[in-house]
Amino acid sequence: MGEILVLVDHADGVVRKTGAELLTIARRLGEPSAVFVGQGIDTAREALRRFGAAKVYVLDAPELTDYLVAPKAEALAQLVQQTSPAAVLLTSNVDGKEIAARLAIKTGSGLITDAVDVQPGPDGPVTTQSVFAGSYTVQATVTSGTPIITVKPNATTPEPAEGAAVEESVVVSVSDGAKKARIVDRQPREASGRPELTDATVVVSGGRGTGGNFESIEALADALGGAVGASRAAVDAGWYPHAYQVGQTGKTVSPQLYVAGGISGAIQHRAGMQTSKTIVAVNKDEEAPIFELVDFGVVGDVHTVLRAAAEKIQGRRA
Amino acid sequence: MKIVVCVKHVPDATAARSFLPDNTVDRASVDGVLSELDEYAVEAALQIRDAGEGEVTALTVGPEPARAALSKSLQMGADAGVHVLDDAIHGSDAIGTSLVLANALQRIGFDLVVCGMASTDGGMSVLAPMLAERLGVAQVTYAAEVSVHGTTVRARRDGDVAVETVEATLPVVLSVTDQANEPRYPSFKGIMSAKKKPVETLSLADLGIGPSDVGLAAAWSQVESYEARPPRTAGTIVTDDGAAADKLVEFLVAGKFV
Ligand SMILES: Cc1cc2nc3c(=O)[nH]c(=O)nc-3n(C[C@H](O)[C@H](O)[C@H](O)COP(=O)(O)OP(=O)(O)OC[C@H]3O[C@@H](n4cnc5c(N)ncnc54)[C@H](O)[C@@H]3O)c2cc1C
Ligand SMILES: Nc1ncnc2c1ncn2[C@@H]1O[C@H](COP(=O)(O)O)[C@@H](O)[C@H]1O
Numbered sequence: 050m051g052e053i054l055v056l057v058d059h060a061d062g063v064v065r066k067t068g069a070e071l072l073t074i075a076r077r078l079g080e081p082s083a084v085f086v087g088q089g090i091d092t093a094r095e096a097l098r099r100f101g102a103a104k105v106y107v108l109d110a111p112e113l114t115d116y117l118v119a120p121k122a123e124a125l126a127q128l129v130q131q132t133s134p135a136a137v138l139l140t141s142n143v144d145g146k147e148i149a150a151r152l153a154i155k156t157g158s159g160l161i162t163d164a165v166d167v168q169p170g171p172d173g174p175v176t177t178q179s180v181f182a183g184s185y186t187v188q189a190t191v192t193s194g195t196p197i198i199t200v201k202p203n204a205t206t207p208e209p210a211e212g213a214a215v216e217e218s219v220v221v222s223v224s225d226g227a228k229k230a231r232i233v234d235r236q237p238r239e240a241s242g243r244p245e246l247t248d249a250t251v252v253v254s255g256g257r258g259t260g261g262n263f264e265s266i267e268a269l270a271d272a273l274g275g276a277v278g279a280s281r282a283a284v285d286a287g288w289y290p291h292a293y294q295v296g297q298t299g300k301t302v303s304p305q306l307y308v309a310g311g312i313s314g315a316i317q318h319r320a321g322m323q324t325s326k327t328i329v330a331v332n333k334d335e336e337a338p339i340f341e342l343v344d345f346g347v348v349g350d351v352h353t354v355l356r357a358a359a360e361k362i363q364g365r366r367a
Numbered sequence: 368m369k370i371v372v373c374v375k376h377v378p379d380a381t382a383a384r385s386f387l388p389d390n391t392v393d394r395a396s397v398d399g400v401l402s403e404l405d406e407y408a409v410e411a412a413l414q415i416r417d418a419g420e421g422e423v424t425a426l427t428v429g430p431e432p433a434r435a436a437l438s439k440s441l442q443m444g445a446d447a448g449v450h451v452l453d454d455a456i457h458g459s460d461a462i463g464t465s466l467v468l469a470n471a472l473q474r475i476g477f478d479l480v481v482c483g484m485a486s487t488d489g490g491m492s493v494l495a496p497m498l499a500e501r502l503g504v505a506q507v508t509y510a511a512e513v514s515v516h517g518t519t520v521r522a523r524r525d526g527d528v529a530v531e532t533v534e535a536t537l538p539v540v541l542s543v544t545d546q547a548n549e550p551r552y553p554s555f556k557g558i559m560s561a562k563k564k565p566v567e568t569l570s571l572a573d574l575g576i577g578p579s580d581v582g583l584a585a586a587w588s589q590v591e592s593y594e595a596r597p598p599r600t601a602g603t604i605v606t607d608d609g610a611a612a613d614k615l616v617e618f619l620v621a622g623k624f625v
Pocket of ligand 2: 372373374375376402404405408426427428429461464468481482483484485486489490491492493494495
């Protein structure tokens, strides 16, 4: 079976849930090798082994992370050259897609982004994508070079499987050409203490209908152990940071449960949440388009309903 | 400064979109518009021009109706347009489109290329990094705020884990988000003067690209099949009479979310 390179998404060595998901998918396709770029391999090692990495390539040169994506794409291209993998898997987020784009050009390979599923096929991996705001699903394959595929969070349930995790330190050369966009300042975001929006199994989002008060949204999110999201109207009003925006120009989420509070359900918002498994909405307008999507809808006041629901859920626990 | 803004003509996102028998996007049956997110790119280009000096050329690759994307850009205030039009381009993937755009950019000449954060139909967000890669210039993408000081481009990027400031020296391929500005509406004067602005049409031959280098047959990835997602089964909708929260909790318990 061919080697499958998985670029591991992590924060200072803490492997994101997508890392486990990609390794799980890679095991269907061949022999998974984790590619770990940056600092923190001591923290990451155990997670990579537990999710079945047969090999772990460690690339920790500082110039790989001081610039926008170009050096990482160069490093991966060198690894592809050395290992001739059967596929490369990356996370479908901003960095993952951009690294994949540059890698595809460098290696003369076809690129598929935003896969929601990847399965082995007779001529290599077959991907499933959800397009046109979730109204169609598309099956695609790569027909040239090494299949390069970016996979959306929550595309699969991570399944543990012991891997040998044989470590190999890789020295790559980074050209001056790849060092043109310098990161001159980095202000870490304050941690919310809640799950990462795109990884979360439950997302509770608030819109303009909250009137700017997210207390009931946060209360329900916390009662369900979920993440908080927001519509663009709420973000534009300054009620919640842009990093929490769900939709076409924000995050795409695909949780088990999505709750929309005071959100009308505009097409750009739907684009970011339509593939959620179960959808719940609270809106005072029974004509709101969000109700076309729901499994359970409440025509009512967002604060009254969600606060009461959160209290009842907490009460059941006590 | 020579600024080129890449604009795409796309099927209107609010209309029902679909596919042709060859599995490519049906661009004829629904009205086309300038991809909404490219309006932010045009606006950014105009603001950078107006803060210094230079000219803005709008560039599009696409069939005949794509001319409308140039018209809209010219109406907003771009100075000139370039339309790469060739039947052989039909069905190109991002790899092919990026080749055409890169060659066109080289022919036009540029200090700064501005793209949108994603096209509203394909939505891959890969063109800007592909162009930077092909042209061998700096990539500054997802700018939520951008300024140019002399030859330095500075951008703020709102990342998942951090807010970053990125700097690069021209030439640069830039992409901007919908946080970067508020796109202007074309004025009456803008609409009238757009008609007199120059638009050049180029073929693949003009760009030194062979017909078999791009298009559906040359694509490095292939759509095997597609299907309409089954409509969601109609859900339960209750009107709050004081008991809705209880019913909601029951629903969540039944779904094992509690
Ligand atoms: C280029 C572009 C990109 C975009 N990208 C995104 C994106 O990524 N994400 C996104 O979300 N939007 C995006 N939008 C904006 C989108 O078109 C909508 O404007 C936006 O989603 C509306 O947000 P909303 O539903 O919170 O507000 P509204 O549409 O104003 O809806 C508010 C809803 O709250 C209800 N309501 C009011 N009071 C209450 C109450 N007390 N209790 C219960 N319900 C109440 C109202 O009935 C209404 O349905 C984009 C738009 C453009 C042009
Ligand atoms: N056919 C095209 N013609 C001109 N510019 C394009 C074309 N396709 C994509 N672009 C540019 O590339 C950006 C990103 O597109 P995409 O990678 O398709 O999401 C768009 O916002 C445009 O600025």
